[in-house]
Amino acid sequence: MISVTELYALFMALSLSLMMILIFVTYMFMRKTMFVSIETVTGKAITVLKCPYCSYTIRRVFREGDHVGAVAQEKCPIHDANLIVSEIYTETPSSE
Amino acid sequence: MLALHALMVSLQEATRQTSNYYLYNWLWWLFLIFAFFIFPLVFGDYYQLLRLSGTINRLLSDLGRVLNQSFTSVVNTIENIVRKNNIQNVTRKDIESKIKDLIEYVLIQPTELETQGIVNKLKHIITLYNKELEDAIRRLIPVDKHVIQNIVSSVEALRSLNLIYKIVMHYYRLGMKYRNFYILLQIYMVIPQIKEAVNAISGAINAFIKGQPIGDSAGPLTAFKFLREKCESVEPLSHSVEDTYIARCRYKGRIVYVIKALGPGSSTGRLDDAVTYLIEHCGVKPRAIITVDAALKLEGEKTGTITEGIGVAIGGIGVEKFNIETLATKYRIPIYAVLIKMSMPEALTLMTKDIAEATNKAVERVCKIIEQVAKEGEEVLFIGVGNTIGVAQ
Numbered sequence: 001m002i003s004v005t006e007l008y009a010l011f012m013a014l015s016l017s018l019m020m021i022l023i024f025v026t027y028m029f030m031r032k033t034m035f036v037s038i039e040t041v042t043g044k045a046i047t048v049l050k051c052p053y054c055s056y057t058i059r060r061v062f063r064e065g066d067h068v069g070a071v072a073q074e075k076c077p078i079h080d081a082n083l084i085v086s087e088i089y090t091e092t093p094s095s096e
Numbered sequence: 097m098l099a100l101h102a103l104m105v106s107l108q109e110a111t112r113q114t115s116n117y118y119l120y121n122w123l124w125w126l127f128l129i130f131a132f133f134i135f136p137l138v139f140g141d142y143y144q145l146l147r148l149s150g151t152i153n154r155l156l157s158d159l160g161r162v163l164n165q166s167f168t169s170v171v172n173t174i175e176n177i178v179r180k181n182n183i184q185n186v187t188r189k190d191i192e193s194k195i196k197d198l199i200e201y202v203l204i205q206p207t208e209l210e211t212q213g214i215v216n217k218l219k220h221i222i223t224l225y226n227k228e229l230e231d232a233i234r235r236l237i238p239v240d241k242h243v244i245q246n247i248v249s250s251v252e253a254l255r256s257l258n259l260i261y262k263i264v265m266h267y268y269r270l271g272m273k274y275r276n277f278y279i280l281l282q283i284y285m286v287i288p289q290i291k292e293a294v295n296a297i298s299g300a301i302n303a304f305i306k307g308q309p310i311g312d313s314a315g316p317l318t319a320f321k322f323l324r325e326k327c328e329s330v331e332p333l334s335h336s337v338e339d340t341y342i343a344r345c346r347y348k349g350r351i352v353y354v355i356k357a358l359g360p361g362s363s364t365g366r367l368d369d370a371v372t373y374l375i376e377h378c379g380v381k382p383r384a385i386i387t388v389d390a391a392l393k394l395e396g397e398k399t400g401t402i403t404e405g406i407g408v409a410i411g412g413i414g415v416e417k418f419n420i421e422t423l424a425t426k427y428r429i430p431i432y433a434v435l436i437k438m439s440m441p442e443a444l445t446l447m448t449k450d451i452a453e454a455t456n457k458a459v460e461r462v463c464k465i466i467e468q469v470a471k472e473g474e475e476v477l478f479i480g481v482g483n484t485i486g487v488a489q
């Protein structure tokens with residue numbers, strides 16, 4: 001036989017845990033909007049060099065002063081011509 | 097079932113008991129009523145205010161951090177240039193105060209009460225604004241033009257970052273001053289857009305100070321690739337249009353005039369002036385004007401998708417678009433557009449591989465259009481629209 005006080009304790013415990021669950025769910029829901037901070041993801045820049053006479057291409061890390069159309073120091077093994085920067089890009093896509 | 101049974105039994109028993117049961121009962125109900133009805137009614141707005149102010153406070157501190165970082169990196173870049181070029185009498189303090197001044201520099205739009213000739217007024221004001229910014233930076237560091245252009249662009253990006261910060265701060269302060277959560281709600285509603293914009297702009301500053309091509313450079317890159325890979329006998333034309341590159345070349349017997357901003361500094365060129373120069377001063381009679389530009393995609397569209405269409409594909413305030421449209425209409429020239437789709441952050445930050453590959457496809461599309469609209473010996477105008485940072489010619 002359960003006494004009245006015991007019953008009330010049970011009832012209170014039940015409703016309190018319900019409230020806790022509610023608060024927890026609200027927190028989980030709000031976390032998405034509250035705690036997403038601003039962060040800038042900048043991928044590593046890659047420079048693509050191309051021979052002006054054939055399809056010989058190499059890729060290397062971006063160096064200061066590189067720009068598309070610039071003449072690089074590297075040379076084509078077949079034509080002995082200086083390679084030209086044809087593309088500069090990053091392989092990490094920007095934050096989606 | 098067991099619980100229900102226990103409840104029934106104990107309730108029956110409880111009715112037989114006296115005072116204590118009723119007291120507990122009433123206290124409990126009072127608590128419930130307060131917790132779920134009175135409290136939310138009276139303190140609901142206040143609770144919302146608390147929650148929103150917390151969120152916006154966090155956003156503000158994030159914004160402040162990004163703004164500070166960007167500011168420091170721009171100042172560091174200028175300091176490096178000063179050291180490298182042995183420029184005398186320029187201290188870090190000078191640079192900081194100059195940049196702070198330039199960030200607050202305002203551009204007042206012409207009045208819209210009388211719209212007659214507003215495009216030319218706008219063009220005048222914007223040209224002047226850019227020239228003033230460039231001159232201000234040149235007075236600080238007299239170096240190559242393309243370096244100055246890159247610094248000017250990063251200062252402009254800093255300016256918009258600062259503006260966002262100030263507007264968010266304004267609404268936050270106003271809302272807290274009058275304890276009005278509806279004002280805070282307005283900022284709360286646009287937080288995703290603010291975050292995207294801030295991400296994009298701070299990424300843009302990063303690319304500008306290093307001189308790397310951004311997503312928006314897809315148009316000039318397409319023009320570059322067209323000139324290098326598809327054309328024969330390329331000859332640059334000498335002209336008086338500032339910041340703009342015009343070249344004449346032959347593609348399968350057609351004469352193509354390629355227009356792009358003059359790289360590799362950050363610049364969008366004066367494309368409308370170039371078109372005017374070619375058509376009205378050189379007497380070019382183009383069979384078509386083809387523009388290639390980056391276009392904003394919708395969420396869910398794939399980056400690097402290429403679409404064709406009719407019209408002038410130039411973003412921005414619309415001055416150049418207006419002028420080219422006017423010219424095309426005057427001489428009845430068909431206008432074709434090739435668009436490379438990308439998101440706003442992609443357009444402003446370091447070019448991604450998808451976009452670089454898409455420019456190859458854009459070149460093919462341009463070639464196809466030229467072959468379709470012009471016979472051998474006829475003339476076509478091809479404009480690579482966009483910021484040419486990191487892309488020469």
Ligand SMILES: [Zn+2]
Pocket residue numbers: 051052053054055056076077078079080
């Ligand atoms: Zn080769």
